[in-house]
Each structure stands twice: as structure tokens, then as C-alpha cells.
Amino acid sequence: MARHVLVVVAVFWFATAEASQCSINGLPLVRNISELPQENYGRSGLSHTTIAGSVLHSMKEIEVWLQTFAPGSRTPIHRHSCEEIFVVLKGQGTLYLTPSSHSKYPGNPQEFHIFPNSTFHIPVNDVHQVWNTGEHEDLQVLVVISRPPVKVFMYDDWSMPHTAAKLKFPYYWDEECYQTTSRKDEL
Amino acid sequence: MARHVLVVVAVFWFATAEASQCSINGLPLVRNISELPQENYGRSGLSHTTIAGSVLHSMKEIEVWLQTFAPGSRTPIHRHSCEEIFVVLKGQGTLYLTPSSHSKYPGNPQEFHIFPNSTFHIPVNDVHQVWNTGEHEDLQVLVVISRPPVKVFMYDDWSMPHTAAKLKFPYYWDEECYQTTSRKDEL
Ligand SMILES: [Zn+2]
Ligand SMILES: [Zn+2]
Numbered sequence: 001m002a003r004h005v006l007v008v009v010a011v012f013w014f015a016t017a018e019a020s021q022c023s024i025n026g027l028p029l030v031r032n033i034s035e036l037p038q039e040n041y042g043r044s045g046l047s048h049t050t051i052a053g054s055v056l057h058s059m060k061e062i063e064v065w066l067q068t069f070a071p072g073s074r075t076p077i078h079r080h081s082c083e084e085i086f087v088v089l090k091g092q093g094t095l096y097l098t099p100s101s102h103s104k105y106p107g108n109p110q111e112f113h114i115f116p117n118s119t120f121h122i123p124v125n126d127v128h129q130v131w132n133t134g135e136h137e138d139l140q141v142l143v144v145i146s147r148p149p150v151k152v153f154m155y156d157d158w159s160m161p162h163t164a165a166k167l168k169f170p171y172y173w174d175e176e177c178y179q180t181t182s183r184k185d186e187l
Numbered sequence: 188m189a190r191h192v193l194v195v196v197a198v199f200w201f202a203t204a205e206a207s208q209c210s211i212n213g214l215p216l217v218r219n220i221s222e223l224p225q226e227n228y229g230r231s232g233l234s235h236t237t238i239a240g241s242v243l244h245s246m247k248e249i250e251v252w253l254q255t256f257a258p259g260s261r262t263p264i265h266r267h268s269c270e271e272i273f274v275v276l277k278g279q280g281t282l283y284l285t286p287s288s289h290s291k292y293p294g295n296p297q298e299f300h301i302f303p304n305s306t307f308h309i310p311v312n313d314v315h316q317v318w319n320t321g322e323h324e325d326l327q328v329l330v331v332i333s334r335p336p337v338k339v340f341m342y343d344d345w346s347m348p349h350t351a352a353k354l355k356f357p358y359y360w361d362e363e364c365y366q367t368t369s370r371k372d373e374l
Contacts, residue, residue, distance in 0.1 A: 059272070059308065061334065085238070087329065118217050
């Protein structure tokens with residue numbers, strides 16, 4: 001009898017884990033964002049939730065993330081050939097951005113103060129970094145990208161040549177589920 | 188002298204109106220959302236702001252709106268061949284949706300309760316309507332679409348044949364500025 005219960009529990013756990021981690025099969029159409037998977041994906045100070053995305057929700061043209069950066073935490077210095085729009089829900093920080101140029105490396109970025117209820121978009125392929133430069137408060141942003149899943153080129157610093165930037169694909173939050181889907185062949 | 192001042196004021200007003208209504212030329216990269224144009228575009232109970240869009244900001248792949256629906260107000264019954272993601276920031280309401288079928292008209296929609304901090308996406312071409320069915324509170328949503336500017340097919344009711352749905356293009360908030368841009372030929 002105990003064994004039966006165990007099997008039922010295990011099957012239920014497996015089905016639930018499948019649904020909540022790597023696909024929305026079995027989840028309702030209208031979902032509570034606070035019940036969606038939320039993780040740091042190995043990046044200290046980050047909390048990431050894919051609200052609607054390519055790998056989890058089979059979106060083909062747009063993807064939306066909710067991200068929270070603890071004071072001092074930040075995105076990598078990076079670029080991508082998709083459009084990206086930020087909406088700042090809470091907190092303050094700094095956007096570092098180098099407009100694309102014919103230079104071989106990004107060079108010193110421009111700095112922009114970002115604040116609650118502000119918005120900005122990143123021009124395609126511009127190298128950028130978002131940083132919670134505040135000391136006390138979390139920075140919370142909604143991020144919208146086109147052409148998911150995102151293909152990111154990462155820089156160690158602002159003087160790294162564009163040609164040396166490393167492609168990170170699948171990106172942190174897509175990694176775990178990317179292999180389990182059949183979308184691999186579609187790129 | 189007074190005449191000179193008037194000319195300067197007029198030129199300044201014109202330049203400012205241009206920038207804030209139909210293009211972001213001259214506006215900072217990081218923008219305060221509460222300072223962006225906010226209008227009902229002739230639809231009672233609606234407040235619409237294009238946070239980042241095709242016509243105003245030259246986005247080519249994604250567009251983000253902030254919309255507030257007063258109690259009782261709603262979108263038309265409509266469909267579009269782009270992806271659409273909603274994030275509910277405040278308030279409650281009802282999503283009406285008919286999955287695409289081989290039927291000649293949408294038919295009775297399914298009803299979904301939408302609530303604060305919920306999210307949902309509309310499958311491409313599914314006929315849908317978002318309605319603030321609450322009695323007291325505003326419903327505020329962030330809306331993300333692909334393939335801007337949006338091309339919307341509108342239905343008078345759920346039994347109108349798909350072939351009779353009327354194309355509304357440019358859509359309400361794109362109308363005023365669409366003619367003033369050069370993007371007309373790009374469709
Ligand atoms: Zn980015
Ligand atoms: Zn819609």
C-alpha cells in the first residue's frame with residue numbers, strides 16, 4: 001500500500017516538474033506570475049522568471065522576462081541581434097551602452113540613469129549592460145526581446161574585441177530545458 | 188519684438204509636439220513612462236500609452252503598450268496574425284477567447300478570469316476580447332505584440348463570420364502619426 005502511494009506521488013511529482021520547468025503543458029492559459037519558476041541560474045543576485053517564452057511556451061516572435069537584480073548585481077556586458085525593451089518596475093540603476101560603430105571593440109560606454117517607471121530600448125547589436133548600482137533596493141525590470149530564444153555574445157570588458165565576444169547559447173535560463181524540447185532543429 | 192517671441196514660441200512648440208507625439212527624436216533614451224503621451228483615442232474608458240513602438244520609436248519586431256481600462260470598458264472583439272502577451276499589473280477582468288477552428292465564425296468564447304500579477308498570451312489569429320468586468324477598479328495591463336504596427340481584424344459580435352471582420356489599419360494609436368512617417372511603403 002505504501003509502495004502504491006509512493007509510485008503515485010512520484011508520477012505526480014514528475015508530471016508537475018515537467019509542466020512547471022520545461023513546458024506549460026497542463027498549466028492554465030492565465031498564469032500567476034508569482035507561481036512561475038524563479039531562479040538565479042548560477043548568477044549571484046539575480047532572480048529570473050520567463051513570463052512567456054520560446055522554450056517554455058513555444059512563442060516564436062517575442063519573449064518576456066521578469067528580472068530582479070540585488071544591489072550590486074548586473075547583466076554581463078553583451079550584445080544580441082534582436083530588439084530589446086526594458087520597463088523598470090522598481091529600483092534604480094545604470095544602463096551602460098556603446099552605440100555600434102566601426103571600432104573593433106565597444107570602448108567606454110555611455111551611462112544612463114534608470115529609475116522606477118522608466119523605459120528604454122537597446123538598439124540591435126549595441127553592446128550594453130544593466131547594473132543595479134544602488135546600494136539598498138532591488139532593481140526589478142520587465143524585459144521584452146524579439147527572435148527568441150536569445151543568442152547572446154558576452155564580453156569580459158569594454159575593450160574586448162567584438163570578434164572575441166563569446167556566444168552563450170542556449171542562454172542561462174534556456175539551458176536546462178533546451179535539450180528536452182524538439183525546437184533544437186529549428187534554428 | 189513680440190512678434191519674434193511668438194515665432195520662437197511657435198517653432199519650439201511645433202518641435203516639441205513633433206517629438207512627443209509622433210517620434211522620439213530629441214527625447215532621451217531612458218524615458219519616464221508617465222510623461223509619454225496617454226490618450227483614449229476615441230475609445231471611452233481606455234487610456235493607452237505606447238511605451239516603445241513601431242511608428243514612434245522605429246521598433247521593427249516588438250511593441251509594448253501600457254493600457255488602463257475603466258470598469259466596464261474593453262477591447263473590441265478582434266484577431267491579429269501576430270503574437271501577443273499580456274501582463275496584468277492591476278485590477279481584474281475577463282479574457283474571452285475562441286481558439287481558431289474550421290468554423291466560419293468565432294462562436295461562444297471561453298472565459299478566463301484575469302487578476303493582478305497574472306499573464307497570458309493570445310495564440311496567433313485566435314479571436315479574443317479583454318474586458319474590465321469589475322465594477323470599481325481599473326484594469327491595467329502591459330501588452331507586448333510582435334510584427335508592429337498591429338493590423339487588427341474587428342468583429343461586431345461572436346457570430347460574425349471571419350470573412351466579414353473589418354481590418355482596422357492603422358490601429359487607433361497609430362493613426363495620427365502613421366501618415367507623417369515614411370514607413371507607409373514598408374508594409
Ligand atoms: Zn540585452
Ligand atoms: Zn489582441
